Amino acid sequence: MDHVDRAERAERFRRVYDEHFDAILGYALRRASADDAADLAADTFLVAWRRLGDVPEPPATRLWLYGVARRCLANQRRGARRRDDLAAVLRADLLSVVPDHSAATVARVDAAAGIDRLPVGEREVVRLATWEGLEPREIAEVLGLSAVAVRKRLSRARARLRDEEGAGHDPSAGGHEPGVRPLTATPEEGHR
Known part of the structure; x- marks a missing residue:
């Protein structure tokens, strides 16, 4: 029923x-x-x-x-x-x-533009490391890569970003403003 x-x-x-x-x-x-x-x-x-x-x-x-x-x-x-x-x-x-973070916002936007110019294989590795705060072993798990491969990609990406900064990338082409630094490795990250 x-x-x-x-x-x-x-x-x-x-x-x-x-x-x-x-x-x-x-x-x-x-x-x-x-x-x-x-x-x-x-x-x-x-x-x-x-x-x-x-x-x-x-x-x-x-x-x-x-x-x-x-x-x-x-x-x-x-x-x-x-x-x-x-x-x-x-x-x-x-x-x-909250204090005025306009300079920090400009730096974040600039860093994002620099990341967008990286090769596809390096972009998400850098984003996970910087934006999500993940360690290489955690990034490796998320992306299905080895921790060694992640460290290599991070190292290459950071080198590209430093080279771009040293070359004084043209701001009108989406680069950083003078005095605003894009994402680079900290001394302790360079030794992981």
């Missing part, structure tokens, strides 16, 4: 969904962005599935679904406002305690 009930429940939901999806999606699209409208339609039919016993028979079905969609939209908008308010508070807090 339980199996029959589940099959009947699934069939009823399919019927409600098939008959009213276009109307609910249209309702959502007229009130929200395409991405938010898709979420709103999905949320509406999730409520309908969970509360299938409360879904009235036609012709009241569509009106009931509109009411659900309206409440889901209100929830969506409240959630967006809370996220925006929290983001504003966090930005204000960060700006009040």
